Amino acid sequence: MKVLLTGATGFVGTYVQRTLSTLPMVDQEGMAIDLLDSPKVESFIKDSDFDAVIHLAALSSVAQSFQDPRLTWEVNLWGTFNLLQALKKKKFNGAFLYVSSSEVYGKVSEDQLGVKENFSLKPISPYGASKAAAEHLCFQWGETNGFSVVMVRPFNHTGPGQEDRFVLSSFAKQLAKIFLGNQEPCLKVGNIEVARDFLDVRDVVKAYQLILERAALPDFRSQVFNVCSGHAISLKEILQAQISCMNIPVEIKQDPQLVRPVEVLKIYGDSSRLKKLIPWKPQYSIFDTFSQMVDFWKEELS
Numbered sequence: 271m272k273v274l275l276t277g278a279t280g281f282v283g284t285y286v287q288r289t290l291s292t293l294p295m296v297d298q299e300g301m302a303i304d305l306l307d308s309p310k311v312e313s314f315i316k317d318s319d320f321d322a323v324i325h326l327a328a329l330s331s332v333a334q335s336f337q338d339p340r341l342t343w344e345v346n347l348w349g350t351f352n353l354l355q356a357l358k359k360k361k362f363n364g365a366f367l368y369v370s371s372s373e374v375y376g377k378v379s380e381d382q383l384g385v386k387e388n389f390s391l392k393p394i395s396p397y398g399a400s401k402a403a404a405e406h407l408c409f410q411w412g413e414t415n416g417f418s419v420v421m422v423r424p425f426n427h428t429g430p431g432q433e434d435r436f437v438l439s440s441f442a443k444q445l446a447k448i449f450l451g452n453q454e455p456c457l458k459v460g461n462i463e464v465a466r467d468f469l470d471v472r473d474v475v476k477a478y479q480l481i482l483e484r485a486a487l488p489d490f491r492s493q494v495f496n497v498c499s500g501h502a503i504s505l506k507e508i509l510q511a512q513i514s515c516m517n518i519p520v521e522i523k524q525d526p527q528l529v530r531p532v533e534v535l536k537i538y539g540d541s542s543r544l545k546k547l548i549p550w551k552p553q554y555s556i557f558d559t560f561s562q563m564v565d566f567w568k569e570e571l572s
Contacts, residue, residue, distance in 0.1 A: 272319060273298045273482070276305070276353065277326030281432045282369075285475045286324060293479070301327070305349030308356075315356035322365040322482055325353060328401070331435055332373060335397035336531065346400035347407065354411045365418045365485030367478060368408040372425040372467070372498065373398030377534050383502075384467075384540035387423070387494050394532045409492060418491045420481055425498040425539050429471035429559055430566035438468075438560060439567075441509060446567035448520060456521045460528030462509060465502035467538035470554035480548040489547055498539030499552050511557050512564060 273290060277283045278300030290298045303314045305327055328346050329335065335342040350368070357366070376392035378385050393399040405421055412419025432439040437460070447453035477497045484490050513520050544550065 271296050271483075272321045274301055274318060274320040274323045275299070275326065276301045276324070277328065278302070280326060280330075281429075282427070282471055282475065283326050284431065285429070285471050286326065286478065289472075289475050289479055305352050306344060308352045311352045312356040312359060315353075315360050315362075320364070322367070322485065323353075323357070323362075324367045324369070324478060324482065325350065326369050328369075330371075330397070332395045332397045333530065334435070335395050335400070339396035342396045343400045343403075346397070347403050350404045350407060354407070354415075357417065358411075358415050361416075363417050365420065365482060366408070366412065367482050367485060368405065368419060368421045369478070370405050370421050370423045370494070371398065371401045372423050372496070372537065372539060374402040374405065374423060375537065378537055380536070383536070384498070384500055384538045385496075386540045387496055387543055394534070405494065409494075412492050418486045420485045420490050420492075421494040422478065422481065423494060423496050423539070424474050424477075425467035425469060425496070425537075427469040427471045427474040428556075428563065430562050432471070432563070434567075437505065438508065439563060441505075442560060442563035443567040443571075445512060445516065445520070445564050446571055449516060449518065449564075449568060450571055452571065455519055456523050457509070458523055458525040458528065459505070459509075460525065460530065461533060462505040462522070462524075463535070464533060465504040465536040465538075467498045467500070467502055468508075468556040468559075469497070469499055469552055470556065470559040473552040473554055476553075477544065477548070477550050480550055481544075484548065493543075495544040496539040496541045497544065498541045499556075500538060500541060502536050502538040503556060508556060508560050512560055515561065516564075 376394040
């Protein structure tokens, strides 16, 4: 199988590349083209040889989507459109894996947790709304243009190497700086009472691999799957566990600038649809993952 990967140089993309490189009979190519440049996208697709596509490329920060909603919509929706259009012109008939997000669900009441794939999409951020729109685009394209489209909704995932504009990586970097004596023992946070369905990026990428291998099967075509742990953990729990292990005094202080204008307080998903079809379950504890992230930043900063 020859796999074309968009977003190959991003955080998740680098983990996808590592996973695919270990598999026999799998070749991969990264797509280093601006998806908003339609002629270049079409030229690249025309001249490339591949059997499957993993579409990761996106503006993925919820916080930044509020700062620049227009660019978020352009990249996440119209960039996806340009890619699909180029595949249509190529007469592509392989498998297309679209990586969406749990942000498409928006606020979910307590009695509807863990949220299932048939839950009404009510996104509350420009990022979530753009991903929901792109999902509908991908579904329509898969139904009318002759190739198998599968969509995944990963819940929050993180790991060593993630940029510090994302919440757990920001916390890990701050704790590493405090440990090294490069920051006062004060951790700046937003709302740490929020609880999320956290996964290690390596578990998420493993799910993508298993799905892609089966994407052309009838049970997968035009389907959407949650990729999640099935339970929520608060940011406060994760922080307190790590600070306790580090055995150093740290003050936790809320920074009003880090509090989002609209916030989902608690969300977790249901991955039973996916688990019925593939032999997948999370292997990493988010507490161990966060500890590895702190160690990563210690090494980076020392």
